[in-house]
Amino acid sequence: MTAVELAGITKRFPGVVANHDIHLTVRKGTVHALVGENGAGKSTLMKILYGMQKPDEGTIAVDGEKVAFSSPADAIVRGIGMVHQHFMLADNLTVLENVVLGSEKLYGIGAKARRKIKELSDRYGLGVRPDVLVEELGVAARQRVEILKVLYRGARTLILDEPTAVLVPQEVDALFDNLRELKAEGLSVIFISHKLGEVLSVADEITVIRRGTTVGTAVPAETTPRQLAELMVGSELPTPETAESTVTDRAVLTVDTLRLAAPSGKALLDDISFTIHAGEILGIAGVEGNGQTELVDALIGLRHADSGTIRFLDQDITALPTRKRREQGVGYIPEDRHRHGLLLEAPLWENRILGHVTEKPNSKGVWLDLKNAQQDTRRIVETYDVRTPGIDVTAASLSGGNQQKLIVGREMSHKPRFLIAAHPTRGVDVGAQAAIWDHIREARREGLAVLLISADLDELIGLSDTLRVIYDGKLVADADPATITPEALGSAMTGAASGHLEDEENPETPDGATGSPKSAAPPASPASPESPEDEAR
Ligand SMILES: Nc1ncnc2c1ncn2[C@@H]1O[C@H](COP(=O)(O)OP(=O)(O)OP(=O)(O)O)[C@@H](O)[C@H]1O
Secondary structure (H helix, E strand, O other): OEEEEEEEEEEEEOOEEEEEEEEEEEEOOOEEEEEEOOOOOHHHHHHHHOOOOOOOEEEEEEOOEEEOOOOHHHHHHOOEEEEOOOOOOOOOOEHHHHHHOOOHHHHOOOHHHHHHHHHHHHHOOOOOOOOOEHHHOOHHHHHHHHHHHHHHOOOOEEEEEOOOOOOOHHHHHHHHHHHHHHHHOOOEEEEEOOOHHHHHHHOOEEEEEEOOEEEEEEOHHHOOHHHHHHHHHOOOOOOOOOOOOOOOOOEEEEEEEEEEEOOOOOEEEEEEEEEEEOOOEEEEEOOOOOOHHHHHHHHHOOOOOOEEEEEEOOEEOOOOOHHHHHHOOEEEEOOOHHHHHOOOOOEHHHHHHOOOOOOOOOEEOOEEOHHHHHHHHHHHHHHOOOOOOOOOOEHHHOOHHHHHHHHHHHHHHOOOOEEEEEOOOOOOOHHHHHHHHHHHHHHHHOOOEEEEEOOOHHHHHHHOOEEEEEEOOEEEEEEOOOOOOHHHHHHHHHHHOOEEEOOOOOOOOOOOOOOOOOOOOOOOOOOOOOOHHHHHO
8 A cells, every 4th residue: 555656756946956757655554765865855855745845747646645735734634744853842841732832723732632642652652751841851752752743743654854863773773663663553654864774774665866866766675785875876885995093192182171061050061181182083972962062162162161171282272262263273063064064045155164264265364265265165066075056056955965065075175183073974975974084084194183973873983093971061981992882882872881881792782783893994884895784684
């Protein structure tokens, strides 16, 4: 039985055909994955299915009946629900309030609504408690509330846009259990992800989109991550190179007993001390919300510490403003590219200048040098493979992964001595991810010091020379990236460990316990033949 059928979908934007004659059939009771490179057209297709955009051509059928949506409200009436990558819950409201908000007509706002929430939560194993405040929930719990919210509105087909990007391995397993419950009840899930190992483990069917059109389908049981990646790019992938340590004994960044408190007095960062040397990547592992944002803000100068010092090369920069830090060689890949990395409504070349107004090639003396800035934007677009019709389009019109490539290209172009990299490849496809790792590794060979924060534990383990775990604003543990497994690191991140983490085999998840020995092919890219997913197959 077909849940949703998209046929001959075409959607054009100025200078780009985002979708061209796309065909997608989602059967009831299945997880259907949608994969493709950055800019391939996945989000556009889903926005069309969810009524956020109108196709120029093509038809949509739900339960065998042709439909035309002018808004998400139309889509939800026909049972199509979308769980966005950026959660849209109100922090200061309870779970129940968030769920019923805008849908009061369905089950009211009282006992009936609460009963319905309980019922859905129990049926699909979501563990949602109606009366807690959303601000008290972690990322995974918020995601379950988002899922419950669309189920509450009667969704029978759920679109999940990169749902695992922010989850630790254990949470990913729990989410996949939830998806199995949904399937068992005959619901369908459309799953967008760049993590091909996960796609192969959770999907029943896979549709591959390349350059705006459907190029094929893959049967998960008969496909490796590498084959899937090759189907996405249409050619063979290079094997990641071996990376040897380049750590030196020259301190580039030294943080000493840094403390930062909330207005309430609660410590957001407490007693943070570490040194990063030239040629070293220090990885910080942690569940979101344990002080990572505050640490990054303190290092780039968006917030100032209450006590403690930050030394950069030979200088105390604790009180230095952001612009001065950047001018002196601190690069910054922010965790939220929409809030800190880009001016969405400005053209790409203006975004190339952003944050580096006073530096070459953007300025000459006291004047902006637009011609050079524009030329350099073209170079970045070329070097970092930013898929765009030109440098005059707005940053908003780029796909998410291509926005990220632009930011990384901009920051690396200024040859930083110290790079703050928060989720540097979030939303980026496997090919571009490998390219970004290469750029970072090359700069590291030349002496770059990096603070790496990433929810992608394979990336964190594979790229880092040193690993520390942050929990509740403190650095509570350290681990050796050569031996630690994503599972052991994942457990440590939830606060279960302190001190030095020993490598431990986790008997319950044998396929994940292979880790990614540093000497092999770090990071263990899903596209690499040595990757754990391959061995599990
Ligand atoms: N509103 C828009 N205006 C102009 N161009 C757009 C707009 N939305 C998308 N595009 C273009 O359409 C193409 C497909 O983008 P889309 O966001 O669908 O890709 P994607 O497969 O979801 O990529 P990613 O994996 O990076 O999220 C891209 O070239 C993008 O620049």
